[in-house]
Amino acid sequence: MPSARRLDALLDQLRARGVRVTAARRAVLAELLDAGHDHIGIEELATRVRRRTPAIHLSTVYRTVEALRESGILRAARLGDQPVAYHLAGDTHHHAVCRSCGTTVEFPDADLDDLRRRLVDRHGFAADPEHLTVSGRCRRCVGRGVDGSGSAAGHHR
Amino acid sequence: MPSARRLDALLDQLRARGVRVTAARRAVLAELLDAGHDHIGIEELATRVRRRTPAIHLSTVYRTVEALRESGILRAARLGDQPVAYHLAGDTHHHAVCRSCGTTVEFPDADLDDLRRRLVDRHGFAADPEHLTVSGRCRRCVGRGVDGSGSAAGHHR
DNA sequence: GTCATTGCAAATGGTTTGCATTGTA
DNA sequence: TACAATGCAAACCATTTGCAATGAC
Numbered sequence: 001m002p003s004a005r006r007l008d009a010l011l012d013q014l015r016a017r018g019v020r021v022t023a024a025r026r027a028v029l030a031e032l033l034d035a036g037h038d039h040i041g042i043e044e045l046a047t048r049v050r051r052r053t054p055a056i057h058l059s060t061v062y063r064t065v066e067a068l069r070e071s072g073i074l075r076a077a078r079l080g081d082q083p084v085a086y087h088l089a090g091d092t093h094h095h096a097v098c099r100s101c102g103t104t105v106e107f108p109d110a111d112l113d114d115l116r117r118r119l120v121d122r123h124g125f126a127a128d129p130e131h132l133t134v135s136g137r138c139r140r141c142v143g144r145g146v147d148g149s150g151s152a153a154g155h156h157r
Numbered sequence: 158m159p160s161a162r163r164l165d166a167l168l169d170q171l172r173a174r175g176v177r178v179t180a181a182r183r184a185v186l187a188e189l190l191d192a193g194h195d196h197i198g199i200e201e202l203a204t205r206v207r208r209r210t211p212a213i214h215l216s217t218v219y220r221t222v223e224a225l226r227e228s229g230i231l232r233a234a235r236l237g238d239q240p241v242a243y244h245l246a247g248d249t250h251h252h253a254v255c256r257s258c259g260t261t262v263e264f265p266d267a268d269l270d271d272l273r274r275r276l277v278d279r280h281g282f283a284a285d286p287e288h289l290t291v292s293g294r295c296r297r298c299v300g301r302g303v304d305g306s307g308s309a310a311g312h313h314r
Numbered sequence: 315g316t317c318a319t320t321g322c323a324a325a326t327g328g329t330t331t332g333c334a335t336t337g338t339a
Numbered sequence: 340t341a342c343a344a345t346g347c348a349a350a351c352c353a354t355t356t357g358c359a360a361t362g363a364c
Contacts (some may be wrong), residue, residue, distance in 0.1 A: 020338050020343060042328080057346050062329065064344090083328060096282045105280045114271035115291070123262045124296030125253045132291065134272070139281030177318060177363050199353080214321050219354065224319095240353060 003033050010073055017071050027053040028064045032074060032088050039077055039085035077131040079104060092129040098138035100146045105138065160190050167230055174228050184210040185221045189231060189245050196234055196242035234288040236261060249286040255295035257303045262295065 010029050011021050019025075027049045032040070040048070046061045065086055068074045076084045080097045092109040109129055119125040137146070167186050168178050176182075184206045189197070197205070203218045222243055225231045233241045237254045249266040266286055276282040294303070 015339095022338070022344060024345075055346080059330075059347080060345055067344090096276055096280065096284065098282070099285065105276070105282050107276065107280070111272055111275050115268055118268045119253055119262070119264065119291070119293070123253065123264070124299065125255070125262050125291075125293055126299050127253065127291050127293040128256065130292040132289065134276070134282075134284050134289065135287040136276070136282055136284040142281065142283050172364095179319065179363070181320075212321080216322080216355075217320055220319080 003030075007033055013073065014068075014071060019067060019071060023053055024049070024056050024060050024064050025067070027056060028061060028068065029073070032086065035087070037087070037091075039079070039087045041083050041085045043083075045086065075131050077133070079133055080135070092131075094132040094134065096134040096136060096138075098141055099135050100137050100141035103138045103140070160187075164190055170230065171225075171228060176224060176228060180210055181206070181213050181217050181221050182224070184213060185218060185225065186230070189243065192244065194244070194248075196236070196244045198240050198242045200240075202243065232288055234290070236290055237292070249288075251289040251291065253291040253293055253295075255298055256292050257294050257298035260295045260297070 007026070007029055010033075011026065014021055014025065028045065030052070031045060031048045034048075042058070042061055042065065045065070046056065046058050049056050049061060065074065065076075069076060069086075073089055074086050075089050075092075076086055077095065078084050079095055080099075080102070093106050094109065094112070096105040096107060098104070112127065112132070116127045119127055141147075164183070164187055167190075168183065171178055171182065185202065187209070188202060188205045191205075199215070199218055199222065202222070203213065203215050206213050206218065222231065222233075226233060226243075230246055231243050232246050232249075233243055234252065235241050236252055237256075237259070250263050251266065251269070253262040253264060255261070269284065269289070273284045276284055298304075
């Protein structure tokens with residue numbers, strides 16, 4: 001589906017929920033579509049949006065992003081300690097972030113099936129496809145024996 | 158093991174790493190031991206600490222908590238959007254938080270075994286026992302058909 | 315005695331909010 | 340026209356930091 005078409009579809013989705021379509025929302029959605037699979041932070045998103053659409057205030061981007069999130073159109077992901085980054089909903093996935101080098105690995109939502117089943121069976125808890133971040137160490141850092149801020153054996157001074 | 162004894166053990170653990178044992182650290186650890194299984198936020202922790210030990214500054218609590226975290230003695234957990242809460246390391250567990258009513262359900266680290274295996278097998282990624290928060294809806298809210306900030310059908314107005 | 319730790323006050327940084335104005339439906 | 344959305348500046352709040360004084364080893 002061409003990008004312009006997808007944009008219209010998303011805008012219709014908004015209207016259908018009684019959410020008004022404005023320049024800011026159109027622009028933010030357009031940028032998110034452009035970004036494809038990448039995750040964009042608020043500042044970056046604001047910058048990109050302004051390249052095409054004048055003076056859209058950062059606070060507006062915040063409010064826009066929140067509106068889109070409530071409409072289920074985008075997802076917020078907090079990778080490690082970085083500020084929240086956004087991406088269109090759709091292919092739900094999660095991230096594993098290396099605490100030593102910061103590398104991130106993506107994994108599909110299906111990898112949580114087992115956990116989901118356990119949560120439902122035991123607690124009746126229905127897990128959302130909300131973004132999840134797992135911390136740990138990537139292949140390279142494990143191989144190297146590198147250890148992040150965690151537990152380094154006695155090093156005195 | 159009596160609480161005082163456990164405190165000493167933890168303090169020794171600190172000394173063994175070359176971390177100095179101070180009033181603030183003793184006090185914070187004592188409170189965390191007292192809190193048992195509960196998670197405590199920074200402000201609350203500072204308040205409790207001050208009940209026994211005078212004028213310990215909030216920034217000191219922050220620094221103390223960070224030092225203890227680096228030593229692997231405590232864990233930080235961010236439940237939903239609340240500020241970070243702390244608890245002693247040990248019985249690693251995770252939380253599922255209901256996005257409608259805020260109820261939290263605890264689940265054991267073992268519930269992540271399957272995910273862990275997948276991450277290792279496919280990416281060589283070694284997941285930490287770091288705290289994880291899963292969002293979703295609890296049994297009651299699922300039953301009631303309540304829906305949090307998520308997707309409420311067209312409401313125009 | 316040395317150097318980590320603390321108290322304090324000030325800075326930071328991401329995010330939110332009140333209000334008058336603008337623009338969508 | 341009515342009311343949601345925006346721009347802007349100010350407020351917020353958790354967390355961090357610089358520095359001189361203090362205290363652990």
